[in-house]
Amino acid sequence: MASSSSSDDDHHHHHQLPNGSTSTTPPDIQFEFSHHDPTIARINNGSFGSCPSSVISAQQEWRLKWLQQPDDFYFNTLKPSILKTRLVIRDLINADHVDEISIVDNATTAAAIVLQHVTWSFFSSHFQEGDCAIILHYAYGAIKKSLQAYVGRAGGHVIEVKLPFPVNSDEEIVEEFKRGLELGRANGRKIRLALIDHITSMPSVVIPVKELVKMCRDANVDQIFVDGAHAIGCVDIDVKDIGADYYTSNLHKWFFCPPSVAFLYCRKSDILNELHHPVVSHEYGNGLAIESSWIGTRDYSAQLVVPQVMEFVNRFDGGIDGIKRRNHEKVVEMALMLSKAWGTHLGAPPEMCSSMAMVGLPACLGISSDSDGLKLRAHLRTCFKIEVPIYYRAPVKGEDNPVTGYARISHQVYNTVEDYFKLRDAVNKLVNNGFTCALLSN
Numbered sequence: 001m002a003s004s005s006s007s008d009d010d011h012h013h014h015h016q017l018p019n020g021s022t023s024t025t026p027p028d029i030q031f032e033f034s035h036h037d038p039t040i041a042r043i044n045n046g047s048f049g050s051c052p053s054s055v056i057s058a059q060q061e062w063r064l065k066w067l068q069q070p071d072d073f074y075f076n077t078l079k080p081s082i083l084k085t086r087l088v089i090r091d092l093i094n095a096d097h098v099d100e101i102s103i104v105d106n107a108t109t110a111a112a113i114v115l116q117h118v119t120w121s122f123f124s125s126h127f128q129e130g131d132c133a134i135i136l137h138y139a140y141g142a143i144k145k146s147l148q149a150y151v152g153r154a155g156g157h158v159i160e161v162k163l164p165f166p167v168n169s170d171e172e173i174v175e176e177f178k179r180g181l182e183l184g185r186a187n188g189r190k191i192r193l194a195l196i197d198h199i200t201s202m203p204s205v206v207i208p209v210k211e212l213v214k215m216c217r218d219a220n221v222d223q224i225f226v227d228g229a230h231a232i233g234c235v236d237i238d239v240k241d242i243g244a245d246y247y248t249s250n251l252h253k254w255f256f257c258p259p260s261v262a263f264l265y266c267r268k269s270d271i272l273n274e275l276h277h278p279v280v281s282h283e284y285g286n287g288l289a290i291e292s293s294w295i296g297t298r299d300y301s302a303q304l305v306v307p308q309v310m311e312f313v314n315r316f317d318g319g320i321d322g323i324k325r326r327n328h329e330k331v332v333e334m335a336l337m338l339s340k341a342w343g344t345h346l347g348a349p350p351e352m353c354s355s356m357a358m359v360g361l362p363a364c365l366g367i368s369s370d371s372d373g374l375k376l377r378a379h380l381r382t383c384f385k386i387e388v389p390i391y392y393r394a395p396v397k398g399e400d401n402p403v404t405g406y407a408r409i410s411h412q413v414y415n416t417v418e419d420y421f422k423l424r425d426a427v428n429k430l431v432n433n434g435f436t437c438a439l440l441s442n
């Protein structure tokens, strides 16, 4: 139903460039993102993603179909169309059953669904006061608050696992996590839930989830929830191989969907039948996937464009896997270019980067608080037209001239090397001008 210039013929084919060489990128890529503000170097795909115009058009067609005859749409079209999305996701993440896949608004909503179930487990005395949940210190703020709201308030105890940053290897994470599990199990305490990021947001690092899940199983953790908010379209996801009970990922970050849409996977089990959407509707009791497909009158169009997203990504060499691989290679190349230009280092080795990488900023910028990070980000936006998040890392005692600020750079198909040169030159200019964050007013 969506208009798309793609045909089966050009799937996976290289495209001829005027100079005779070939490209892995379709020639109309600039058109697909022509709604982006051309004056901004947009190197923050991670926060809010991006949506190509062919997918925006498909979404608009869905909206019109809905508005043309809402009754027919709600009763006859909506559910089977969401099912198509669920089937695509099932295959992409190697789930067994489509019943295991629900479509929800975002990762925050997925977390609410899982954690609400945890709350009920406390109320129904399955879980006892003082039982604990474990989460990474670098987990996303909204998800940490969700733990506080759903687990803390129900009498659960929350343990945060500190992670080193900069980080050098998976082993460093595994070691800290082992300590967290030991602490969780101290004095015979039970760990009811482990909430593990697949890719942390800030600082951004790929977490060895499969290994951590295995450690949780060995430590008899009841339930394991992987927050892969950034993951689909960014790193490989094989839910059976990872082995967690729940897995969520946003489709609007690295999978080209318009906001807002995510999937929640829950392994087939007794628990799946006990999960409920926090917004109760007519479909209450009919299974999470069906409950989630009608949560009252609202715009469902973002959930319906996944088939058109597949058409879009299949115009690239290697489809979504090719996109993901090239984004990773490119972001690492750009991160190394920047760290060399600034005389700094990466926050994590290349194999622990996804399509995002952390690049140390020159120490002389004087980034000395979270608020400095935010102010510098705003300064880069307004004075240099660069969109990039900045992470503040507190110095460790005894460090000499420590790097306290890191830029989190992203690479997506629309990015060009000029975007990163713009960031390199802006930072060099600040350094040459003797700029420090202390000069920025609040």
Ligand SMILES: Cc1ncc(COP(=O)(O)O)c(C=O)c1O
Pocket (backbone or CB within 6 Å): 046, 047, 106, 107, 108, 109, 139, 140, 142, 143, 197, 199, 200, 201, 227, 228, 229, 230, 250
């Ligand atoms: C690790 C992680 N979890 C959860 C979220 C929340 O995603 P959303 O705002 O789409 O619910 C994010 C967003 O950046 C994230 O990075």
